[in-house]
Amino acid sequence: MSGNGVSLEVRDLRKSWGPVDVLHDVNFSIEAGGFLTLLGPSGCGKSTVLRLVSGLDEASGGQVLIGGRDVSGVPAASRNLGMVFQNYALFPHMTVAENIAYGLSIRKVAKAVRQEALARVAELMALGELMDRKPAQLSGGQQQRVALARVLVSNRPLVLMDEPLSNLDAKLRAEIRSEIRSLNKRLGITVVYVTHDQSEALSMSDQVVLMNSGRVVQRGTPKALYERPANTFAASFIGTPPTNLLDAADVRLPENLRPGRGHDGDGWLVGVRPEALRFATGDETFSLTARIEAIEYEGSISLVRLVAPSGARVVMAHPAAETLVEGEQVTVGWDREATHLFSKAHGGAIALDE
Amino acid sequence: MNKRLSLGMAFVLLVLPSSLLVAFTHYPAVRALANSLWNNATSRRPSRFVGLDNYAALLEDEKLLQVLINSGLYALGTIPLAIVLAIGMALLVNSRLPATSLMRLSFFMPTMLPMVAVANIWLFFYAPGIGLASQILSSMGLPSVNFLGSTETSLVSMMVVAVWKEAGLFMIFYLAALQTVPVHLKEAARLEGAGSVRVFLDVVLPLLRPTTIFVAVNALINAFRLVDHIIVMTRGGPNNSSALLLYYIYEVTFGHRDFAYGATLTVLMVVILGALAAFQYRVLDRRTHYQ
Numbered sequence: 001m002s003g004n005g006v007s008l009e010v011r012d013l014r015k016s017w018g019p020v021d022v023l024h025d026v027n028f029s030i031e032a033g034g035f036l037t038l039l040g041p042s043g044c045g046k047s048t049v050l051r052l053v054s055g056l057d058e059a060s061g062g063q064v065l066i067g068g069r070d071v072s073g074v075p076a077a078s079r080n081l082g083m084v085f086q087n088y089a090l091f092p093h094m095t096v097a098e099n100i101a102y103g104l105s106i107r108k109v110a111k112a113v114r115q116e117a118l119a120r121v122a123e124l125m126a127l128g129e130l131m132d133r134k135p136a137q138l139s140g141g142q143q144q145r146v147a148l149a150r151v152l153v154s155n156r157p158l159v160l161m162d163e164p165l166s167n168l169d170a171k172l173r174a175e176i177r178s179e180i181r182s183l184n185k186r187l188g189i190t191v192v193y194v195t196h197d198q199s200e201a202l203s204m205s206d207q208v209v210l211m212n213s214g215r216v217v218q219r220g221t222p223k224a225l226y227e228r229p230a231n232t233f234a235a236s237f238i239g240t241p242p243t244n245l246l247d248a249a250d251v252r253l254p255e256n257l258r259p260g261r262g263h264d265g266d267g268w269l270v271g272v273r274p275e276a277l278r279f280a281t282g283d284e285t286f287s288l289t290a291r292i293e294a295i296e297y298e299g300s301i302s303l304v305r306l307v308a309p310s311g312a313r314v315v316m317a318h319p320a321a322e323t324l325v326e327g328e329q330v331t332v333g334w335d336r337e338a339t340h341l342f343s344k345a346h347g348g349a350i351a352l353d354e
Numbered sequence: 355m356n357k358r359l360s361l362g363m364a365f366v367l368l369v370l371p372s373s374l375l376v377a378f379t380h381y382p383a384v385r386a387l388a389n390s391l392w393n394n395a396t397s398r399r400p401s402r403f404v405g406l407d408n409y410a411a412l413l414e415d416e417k418l419l420q421v422l423i424n425s426g427l428y429a430l431g432t433i434p435l436a437i438v439l440a441i442g443m444a445l446l447v448n449s450r451l452p453a454t455s456l457m458r459l460s461f462f463m464p465t466m467l468p469m470v471a472v473a474n475i476w477l478f479f480y481a482p483g484i485g486l487a488s489q490i491l492s493s494m495g496l497p498s499v500n501f502l503g504s505t506e507t508s509l510v511s512m513m514v515v516a517v518w519k520e521a522g523l524f525m526i527f528y529l530a531a532l533q534t535v536p537v538h539l540k541e542a543a544r545l546e547g548a549g550s551v552r553v554f555l556d557v558v559l560p561l562l563r564p565t566t567i568f569v570a571v572n573a574l575i576n577a578f579r580l581v582d583h584i585i586v587m588t589r590g591g592p593n594n595s596s597a598l599l600l601y602y603i604y605e606v607t608f609g610h611r612d613f614a615y616g617a618t619l620t621v622l623m624v625v626i627l628g629a630l631a632a633f634q635y636r637v638l639d640r641r642t643h644y645q
Contacts (some may be wrong), residue, residue, distance in 0.1 A: 056541050077547040089538035101548030102556070154546075303503040 005033040005190030006051070006067035006080075006157040006250075007270060013062035015048055021047035022048055025062070026216055028209045032067075032157075033188045035181065039201040041237070046194045049211075050160050057078050066158060082151030083156040086166060088143045090135040097131040100150045107300070121149040124183075141172040145179075152183070161193045165200065177204060198238045202226060208233055228340075232347035233341060235271045241303060241315045243271045245342070246288070250308045254285040257352065268350055271340035277316040280333030287333035290314055292326050306332065357442065383624075389617035401614070408618040418619070420594050421602040424509055428598055429577040431513045432520070436573055437566065440524035445554075449527065458529075465522040473586035476515045477502075480587075502588050505595035512596050513545045515583050520576060524569045531565040532558070567638045571631055578627060599623050 009029035012247040015022050030036035038046035045238045051057040053064050055076030064071050071079050090099050097118060106116045122128055125145045135143055144164060151159050161180070165173045181204050184191045197203055203207050210217045210225060210233075218230040229235035235243040251270050280287045290306035295311075304324060306314040318330055320325075341350040366389060386414035390408050412418060447458045464472060479486045480501040488498045497584075501511040535558055543553045581601040588606065590597030597605075603623065607616030 057531075067433075076541075083542070083545050085542060086537070087538060089542040091539060091543075091557060091560075101405050102543070106543075106547045106552060115368070117524045150542075150546075151466065221508070 004157060004188050007034075007065075008036070008047070008158060008190060008192065009030045009063075009065040010053065011063040011065070013049065013052060013064065014060045015045075015052060015057070016060045022213065023052075023060075023214045026209075026211075026214075028216065028219055030190060030192070031172045032190055032206055033192045034206045035184050035185075035193065035204060036209065037193045037195060037201040037205040038211060039195060039198060039237075040208050040217075042196055044211045045214040046196075046211050047162055048214075050083075050162055050192065050194050054081060054083050054160050055175075056083075078190060078290070080156055082154060082156040082162060084159065084161040084164045088135075088147040088167075089163075090143055090146055092135055095132050096127060096138070096146050099135065099155050099304045100145060102150070103154050104239070118249075121153045125149040137286050140168050141176065144168060144172075144176055144314055147184070148180070152189075154185070156189070158190045158192070160190050161191065163194055163196070165195070166197075173200075180204065185338050191296050199240065202238070210237065212237075212261075217298075228349070229271070230349055232269065232271070232342045235342065239275075240271055241274050242275050243340070244277075244313065244314045246270045246272065246308070246312060249309065250310050251288045252285055267344040268342055269342045271342055272338055274315045274317040275301075276334045276338035277318075277332045278334065280331050282331045284331070286336060286339060287315065289329065289331045291328060292324055292328045294326060295324055296321065302328055306330070331339045358532050372596050376639055384491050384616040386620045389614055390621050392614055394612055394614045398417070404614075408454055408614055411615065412618060412622060417594060417597075418602065421599055423598055424595070425578065427509060428513055428516075429469065429574060431510070432516045433570060433573040435513075436517045436520045436524055437569055439521040440569065441562070443521065443525040444528035448530055461525050462522040464519045465526075467519070469519065469580055469582035470586055472515060472519050473583035476511075476518075476583070480511055502596075503592060505593050508588050508592060508596040512584055512588065514578070515587075518582065520573060527569055528562065531562050535561050544623045563638070567634065570638070571634055574630055575627065575633065584596055599626075 006296075007030065010026055013023060013026040026045075027131055028036065028051055038049055040046045048057070051068075052059045055071065055074060065081060068231075070089060080276045091102065094102065095179070098143055101114050101118050102120060104117060109117075122131060127142075127145060127149060129144060130146070132348065135146065138146065147164070151314040164180070165176055168176065177200060180191070181191075183189070184303060193201075193204065202225075205222055207219065208220050208222055208225050212233050218234045221226075225234060225238050229238065229243070236245065246269065248270055253270070282289065288308055292304060293307045294305040296303040296305070301317045301319055302324075304318050306316060308314060314332070318328055322328075336352075339352060341352060342348065343350055374638070391403060391405060392401045393404045393407065443457075443461045447454050447461065451457075454548065467475075471486060482488055482500040483498055485501075487501060492498060501507045539557050540553050540563075543557050550554060578598070578600055581598055581604070584598060584601050585604075586597055589598045590601050600623065602621045603616055606619060607614050
């Protein structure tokens with residue numbers, strides 16, 4: 001596995017199906033060997049982007065540059081990339097070995113070389129005794145590993161993955177998640193990964209591209225997306241449970257707090273992550289008073305569901321909620337740094353000024 | 355809980371359909387087997403048990419040999435051709451070409467026509483001198499051929515008619531099967547560098563195998579079962595060159611009124627068909643992937 005990755009850049013990518021525009025000017029890039037995730041709710045266009053990069057569909061506008069070379073008009077087979085499909089797309093009538101070596105036999109790779117490559121990925125993906133089985137005789141996790149092996153056997157520098165873990169159970173998902181990440185690091189291949197699962201995106205990626213309705217909402221490192229959401233969509237899509245979005249009237253803010261850049265004169269919303277909330281005294285700024293409606297025990301934390309006097313709901317993640325009583329009136333506060341302001345009109349983030 | 359059916363009602367519901375089966379399928383079959391062991395009754399002497407005499411007569415029957423060879427050629431010629439044509443038409447109709455629904459209709463049309471009507475249409479096509487086939491030949495400067503009237507061409511002419519009628523039906527089966535082939539599999543093969551021919555041969559065709567078995571068995575049955583066009587067009591002639599097994603059975607039984615020998619031939623046909631179907635299933639099944 002020589003496998004040095006290639007860089008990928010997507011410029012002003014557009015796609016229309018007839019009169020319907022499904023992608024609007026998508027831009028992002030990832031350096032060689034990087035791990036980029038396209039994240040978004042279903043139907044946001046993330047898989048479409050992947051198909052345009054792969055060449056399986058043709059873009060209506062914009063460019064895809066692989067290793068700096070514009071691949072518009074280059075057929076999928078010549079783009080030198082591999083793809084892992086959501087349902088693995090293993091050929092059901094071929095054995096595992098035949099599945100993995102299929103691309104090599106198409107390209108008329110010599111038999112000895114083929115055997116060697118096959119043995120290598122079999123070891124890498126721990127497929128040893130499965131090579132003669134048919135896909136139907138494998139578990140979901142094993143099928144997934146065969147699909148990965150099929151992509152890895154050709155030493156493609158760029159690998160696209162379309163929600164590869166969504167058909168697996170939670171435990172396997174975590175296992176294969178770290179396996180994929182370590183393959184990316186070890187082999188130096190560039191990975192573009194599509195998922196709707198924000199925790200997958202945060203834990204695996206170097207770069208996350210958050211999409212909604214065919215547009216890029218925010219691009220950046222997982223940390224940037226988590227700590228500085230660009231708008232209410234990013235704030236509520238990333239993190240579980242989602243960010244609390246509160247009306248300014250429900251919370252106590254310092255007198256001198258002024259919305260800064262990005263404010264358009266209409267009202268604003270205050271965003272606070274559930275895990276940033278803590279119990280506080282009544283006279284603190286950056287706090288609110290609410291009644292405990294329910295407590296959900298989740299092991300390492302408990303989710304405390306609160307109702308503000310206005311009826312607004314607030315969720316708080318608390319490490320030890322055993323002493324709390326439902327129905328009790330409490331004050332919760334947070335740090336100034338944990339405060340996000342968003343425009344009420346368009347949802348965009350607003351800077352904090354004093 | 356569903357209400358339990360009363361025993362009397364269950365009995366009625368069971369007896370009605372099974373009596374139909376017995377009357378029209380099982381009794382005639384058993385009767386044919388029994389008849390084949392007796393000779394024909396005449397007005398002067400009743401039928402009497404002759405054991406395997408009728409079967410011995412099969413071996414001496416030169417016309418039967420000719421008919422069996424005809425049937426074999428007919429099956430070998432029509433089945434593969436109809437299957438290949440059906441797959442080709444299904445691919446065409448399943449493609450993104452314009453007017454696929456018009457194509458689908460015109461490919462399927464022959465199937466909807468009764469065989470007797472098909473035979474009449476083809477009688478016009480084959481008519482020497484004035485028929486479409488003759489006109490095409492003469493426009494290319496070739497001499498006119500009496501398709502139905504010469505021993506060299508009559509069987510082939512019957513095969514063309516059968517393929518023309520059957521391929522449309524098989525196309526529908528293949529079309530349904532093609533539409534269940536997952537798009538992702540074809541895309542995965544494409545990404546690995548397979549051209550459309552390789553995608554078809556490596557991915558699509560293996561997944562069509564169950565359909566191919568089904569169609570092949572049906573085509574085999576039809577090759578022995580459908581003789582309407584022969585009755586209408588050639589009556590097995592000239593000189594038995596287009597006579598098939600079932601047509602021969604019909605001729606012996608109802609033409610010569612030799613019921614005993616007809617029954618013997620029927621038993622022979624059932625044995626041949628059963629053996630062929632068993633063979634087809636065993637050979638094809640072993641290498642088939644069922645989803």
